[in-house]
Amino acid sequence: MTASPGAVRVRMAPGPTGAFHIGRTRTALINWLYARHLGGTFVLRIEDTDVKRSKQEHLQTIFDALNWLGLNWDEGPEIGGPYAPYFQMGRLDTYRESVDRLLASGHAYECYCTREELDELRKQADRERRPFIYPGTCRNLTDEERAAKRGQGLEPVIRLRVPDDGTTEWDDLILGHTSFENAVLGDFVIMRANGIPLYNFAVAIDDLTMNITDVIRGQDHVSNTPRQIQVYHGLGAEPPRFGHVPLVVGIDRSKIGARFGAEPLTELADAGYLPEAIFNYFATLGTTYEGDREIYSRDDLIRLFDIERVGKAAVAFDEDKLNWMNGVYIRELSLDDFVARSLPFLQIRGLVADQLSTDDRAYIAAALALEQERVKTLAEVPDAVEFFFTDRLTYDPLTLIPKKGTLEDARRALEAAQDEVSAIAAFNSDSLEPAFRAMTERLQMKTGQTFMTVRVAITGRTFAPPLFDTMTVLGRDRVTRRLAAARESLASVHR
Secondary structure (H helix, E strand, O other): OOOOOOOOEEEEOOOOOOOOOHHHHHHHHHHHHHHHHOOOEEEEOEOOOOOOOOOHHHHHHHHHHHHHHOOOOOEEOOOEOOOOOOEHHHOHHHHHHHHHHHHHHOOEEEEOOOHHHHHHHHHHHHHOOOOOOOOOOOOOOOHHHHHHHHHOOOOOEEEEOOOOOOEEEEEEOOOEEEEEEHHHOOOOEEEOOOOOEOHHHHHHHHHHHOOOOEEEEEHHHHHHHHHHHHHHHHOOOOOOEEEEEOOEEOOOOOEOOHHHHOOOOHHHHHOOOOHHHHHHHHHHOOEOOOOOOOOOOHHHHHHHOOHHHEOOOOEEOOHHHHHHHHHHHHHHOOHHHHHHHHHHHHHHOOOOOOOOOHHHHHHHHHHHHOOOOOOOOHHHHHHHHHHHOOOOOOOOHHHHOOOOOOHHHHHHHHHHHHHHHHHOOOOOHHHHHHHHHHHHHHHOOOHHHHHHHHHHHHHOOOOOOOHHHHHHHHHHHHHHHHHHHHHHHHOOOOO
């Protein structure tokens, strides 16, 4: 079944009962791309009938995650729309009206079975090793029998009457033709005695009354779909198109781990991932586009998206690939943008002040420019550039001694380096490199040996950005002090 451009209405309908995690993110993204590709409408609706578990902080994670990714909704909370309210608890009258219609037409009925009676039926099904299916005990109660039940103080739930035979089927946008035997569905509860609808009823009524044309959600909802279609049939309405997106699993095909699976999506922001990279990664996770590219602009993803190219199998979340892709996006940032996005991480770490002078910003930008090509997440930036922002380096003095070199080689290299730093006129990489190479020749040492000793002295590390670019950013005074400190540290070494 092909969607008509412009007429498409899709929805994301999370419950505020937990974090807006990776699985929800991918489903939201597919819905958003589907709507944008076809010029349709993306609706955000909040399913909050689970009153005990619904929390304001969980609701906020939904808004924060969608806004962070740039998945703007056309109708829903905070902006309204023609089908408001967009919270289920504000739509109880709508559900009651639909229940009354189903009761009047005979497609639903009152059920007075007690919890104890139902528990005994479930135990009997367990003993007989068969799934529990409600046997329709209250299907054909007379008016007198219902009145007697009420006289006993029993409050009924409402059940939908499902055909005993036949099948409920649909052509899934992703999975293809799908069907369920009606006999396995049973007459399911659609409204509790307190007037609160159950999920399969509420979602079907919301989709119907909001004119949702396409319901795209996770494959864990496949078993819910035949029940929701039965609600439509009971009301004499045409069901929407359904598409069930494969689940996201770990790289070993197991349930996705807590680090990325259960935490709010916005924790990826705290971990230093860019929303552009997350958008690209999840948009292409299990979905094919043209050619063999992996990096796409948002406009390209909208233009090229095709629901028929969403795979049917579960997809593995690959942290290494996400890190690679995030690194690509970091390298594509302008330096100013990279600095702006890195500053909060540096400030949280206490490496830079909250209020910065023009000179401070220039120094930070120069330091970060040397690491932009090397980091894969913004959270790596503080570790990468920490030595630029500390007055005292901490390292093992033995690392100053070059491989296949001696303690005396390290002392000679540091003394000569101090002399060069003091004497050189222009303190920049163009002048420093030839001066230090000439110095190495005079010392009759290898460049790898002298350069490593100097690198450790000024950075505290054996691996760092290009040596002379690093010295240029640090400046003559810092380099001089660090070389002197390194010479002092060697005084305690005896070999």
